[in-house]
Amino acid sequence: MVEWIRHYLYRLNQRLTPAPAAVMEMIVATWTSQAITVAAQLGVADALAKGPLPIEELAARVRADADALRRLLRALISKGIFRQRRDGRYELNSLANTLRSDARVSLTSAARFYGSQEQRERWTLLVDSIRTGRSVVPALRGKESFDYFADHPELGELFDQTMTSVSKLTDASVVAGYDFGAFPTIVDVGGGQGPLLAAILAAAPSSRGVLYDLPRVVVNATSPLQQHNVAERVRTVEGSFFDSVPAGGDAYILKNIIHDWPDHKAVQILRKVHAAAGPRATLLLIELVIPEHDRDFPGKWVDLEMLLNLGARERVAAEYRNLLSQAGFHMIRVVHTASPLSVIEARVG
Numbered sequence: 001m002v003e004w005i006r007h008y009l010y011r012l013n014q015r016l017t018p019a020p021a022a023v024m025e026m027i028v029a030t031w032t033s034q035a036i037t038v039a040a041q042l043g044v045a046d047a048l049a050k051g052p053l054p055i056e057e058l059a060a061r062v063r064a065d066a067d068a069l070r071r072l073l074r075a076l077i078s079k080g081i082f083r084q085r086r087d088g089r090y091e092l093n094s095l096a097n098t099l100r101s102d103a104r105v106s107l108t109s110a111a112r113f114y115g116s117q118e119q120r121e122r123w124t125l126l127v128d129s130i131r132t133g134r135s136v137v138p139a140l141r142g143k144e145s146f147d148y149f150a151d152h153p154e155l156g157e158l159f160d161q162t163m164t165s166v167s168k169l170t171d172a173s174v175v176a177g178y179d180f181g182a183f184p185t186i187v188d189v190g191g192g193q194g195p196l197l198a199a200i201l202a203a204a205p206s207s208r209g210v211l212y213d214l215p216r217v218v219v220n221a222t223s224p225l226q227q228h229n230v231a232e233r234v235r236t237v238e239g240s241f242f243d244s245v246p247a248g249g250d251a252y253i254l255k256n257i258i259h260d261w262p263d264h265k266a267v268q269i270l271r272k273v274h275a276a277a278g279p280r281a282t283l284l285l286i287e288l289v290i291p292e293h294d295r296d297f298p299g300k301w302v303d304l305e306m307l308l309n310l311g312a313r314e315r316v317a318a319e320y321r322n323l324l325s326q327a328g329f330h331m332i333r334v335v336h337t338a339s340p341l342s343v344i345e346a347r348v349g
């Protein structure tokens with residue numbers, strides 16, 4: 001209902017603007033996102049964490065030019081990010097708080113990753129992906145995205161942190177939307193640093209978890225697990241899901257994994273899960289299942305990101321059913337959550 005109301009308010013907002021102006025606003029929306037990235041790169045929100053500051057002091061703390069920083073903040077304030085007090089000092093507001101590195105759901109990493117030179121460069125080549133139907137990354141970097149991260153650990157770690165913070169946006173809704181507590185052992189395949197597994201185990205005190213991901217990723221999994229006080233119930237296993245998947249799970253979770261791969265690779269991963277899962281195990285794909293409607297939906301944009309970066313895609317429910325059956329699974333149902341993510345439940349057979 002909220003999504004529906006937002007959609008119609010957005011359309012109303014567009015109709016109150018002449019069409020060329022409405023499209024122009026969308027064309028230059030990248031300026032807004034890059035300005036947010038700059039605030040994150042400079043650490044402006046962290047610098048204001050202890051209270052309001054005049055521009056000169058703020059500029060000194062973040063090592064910026066005072067006049068340029070004032071202009072950056074004027075633009076961001078016009079979009080509702082940061083606030084200027086009557087006495088002229090700048091302070092945080094609720095949107096600016098999300099750019100603090102110590103916020104519960106901090107978007108600092110996301111702002112730095114999506115506004116990074118590497119990421120922006122890829123998006124300037126979107127036209128190539130639309131022409132060819134392929135990722136631009138192999139031609140641009142000489143290797144696939146996840147291999148590029150392995151060779152550029154700083155960018156790889158920023159990506160992993162981004163996945164963790166983006167996951168925190170939706171974890172509570174996913175946990176509330178499905179009864180994970182029914183499974184004694186839950187294997188999170190490609191679980192990243194483990195934020196969702198940690199949230200699930202915090203709500204399911206008698207369950208245990210296995211966190212499985214590439215070696216460079218699981219090594220940094222301690223913080224989400226410790227934050228939720230579940231580290232002693234989680235075994236971390238490193239490896240590639242193209243080689244094998246840990247056996248012994250009652251449930252196998254793959255969140256935002258299948259969307260990273262084209263169909264033939266997705267089926268390979270699902271077959272490895274099938275080989276590891278016992279006959280009574282449940283498979284749970286947690287994905288941005290594309291809805292039938294024409295309204296805005298995050299998955300329609302992440303879909304382009306998947307095409308560009310990985311030659312992959314977001315899918316409708318029928319496409320998941322088809323992939324699952326190719327790997328020997330039977331799709332039972334799709335459970336929608338209060339977030340844009342859905343839980344696709346499947347069983348062996």
Ligand SMILES: C[S@@+](CC[C@H](N)C(=O)[O-])C[C@H]1O[C@@H](n2cnc3c(N)ncnc32)[C@H](O)[C@@H]1O
Pocket residue numbers: 146163164167189190191192193212213214217239240241242254255256257260
């Ligand atoms: C889009 S992220 C999703 C992470 C996490 N499930 C989440 O939703 O926040 C994809 C994950 O797949 C992992 N991954 C990529 N290739 C892998 C492989 N061959 N074996 C295991 N994990 C892999 C990445 O390291 C990353 O953590």
